Amino acid sequence: MIDKLIRKIEENKAPIVVGLDPMLSYIPDHVKEAAYKEKGETLAGAAEAIWQFNKAIVDSTYDLIPAVKPQIAMYEQFGIEGLIAFKKTVDYCKEKGLVVIGDIKRGDIGSTSAAYAMGHLGKVQVGNNSFYGFDEDFVTVNPYLGSDGVVPFIDVCKEEKKGLFILVKTSNPSSGEFQDQLIDGKPLYELVGEKVAQWGELHMGSEYSYIGAVVGATYPEMGKILRKIMPKTYILVPGYGAQGGKAEDLVHYFNKDGLGAIVNSSRGIIAAYKQEAYAKFGQTAYPDASRQAVIDMREDIMSALVNAGK
């Protein structure tokens, strides 16, 4: 799956991923009204609005992008109905040939991590049958519990030829509270980065490992160091755009081969129609605004890479 992701990045000349993190406030009124008319102002109505919103954005962008990253929390907030919309979104994106990164940030003790891994990446056995639960291609994992919370995910990834992105340095303002603490003069995120590189050796693709890392766009100096610590690790970079990360800073997350990183934008793409730059599209043509935002983001990042000689 890491090879498929890289192939799609190269084909599309787009090391970008669209974060399908729909807040109800991002969804145009006409989409919500239609959904509420059908299913009421209920959890099912909200889920329907999210699903219709996602579908239109995917239809309008799938030929330009390699991957999407639905953030499960945005669905889980609507309970079971929300999770049904999550599953529909995952399935639809896969039908469209997209790589799906489930942003689930799970992680627990061994047997529990194994259950999450089966539910999101692998199959679960019921009597003589086996079933995929959510069936994403990659998921994000929290490393706080250490190796025995991570390796059960890797075991399932090996079986299914799927992958992970493990949190190393997150994009949020207070990520440094624990992650930047110095251990023998070295910050915790570097220690986690070293571990990710080691875990990566357990499950290698052709050039890069199936076991990737999450490093926020908002900390480019740290990204530069982590790039060196984890040379074979694909880095998923959240925090571009709305959170403040800039393309010229992001070149440090890439290797000299122009690969090694994939940059996420959520709000900047899916709620593009709300920005001044795309206001001309209007609410009704929000999928066209998202398409234009993808084109602009790709151009922004690709020219920064060219300028940096990558």
Add this chain to the structure above:
Amino acid sequence: MIDKLIRKIEENKAPIVVGLDPMLSYIPDHVKEAAYKEKGETLAGAAEAIWQFNKAIVDSTYDLIPAVKPQIAMYEQFGIEGLIAFKKTVDYCKEKGLVVIGDIKRGDIGSTSAAYAMGHLGKVQVGNNSFYGFDEDFVTVNPYLGSDGVVPFIDVCKEEKKGLFILVKTSNPSSGEFQDQLIDGKPLYELVGEKVAQWGELHMGSEYSYIGAVVGATYPEMGKILRKIMPKTYILVPGYGAQGGKAEDLVHYFNKDGLGAIVNSSRGIIAAYKQEAYAKFGQTAYPDASRQAVIDMREDIMSALVNAGK
């Protein structure tokens, strides 16, 4: 809700919580067969087996215990159907007057943590209506992202008079890989413990904070230190029994008032009928085996507390 939890612990003389973490392998054949007969060897069949299994154990133990802790991963592995069984379990336990601790170990950047908090503890707004998603009383939270990943949970807890248990030192063998790393001579888990004590001040009950901590039974020396660092924090203690934690070690997690900790057992209670000590009950009377295991666990912990003068 922390006051309710403490009141129920005192009424039942039982600082214990039953972990409703049903693996299919724990469920007696006759329960699985009945469920599969009704719904097939499918995800829905597995979910039905889990629900019937849980219900019988709850019916047989609810008058002895203050709380249950369903581990959501064990449900999530069966996809949507599994999560429906999780929700049914949460609702049923609350009907029975039990405090429900959702063991979800979520945690993300601010807006995403807010979505998880709304989905699991609070209400989500849809048009003019608001709805509870999963509606647990407490949830567990992973602190790796720092304050801005935790405070959105606390905000919802304040609104709903609900609480958290934040991972400090987990019970698994490799928890020390990151959690024990020394920062200025002090392990990371102590730093997290200090933060939990601070966060706790944001949302106090009468004697204890609504913001608790998770400290594994398998590390009693660390439990002793953390008890001092977080005097007003309720400690949720996993790892008793099957994972190796012993009652005499657990007294260090309690304060002199005999309060301050609640000990979890999952497999040891829900799969008691599989242990030699309870084999006499047989598969069919598995709920009676669980009831006896609860009585024995309560006796084990209460006499250790009495011996320790707590």
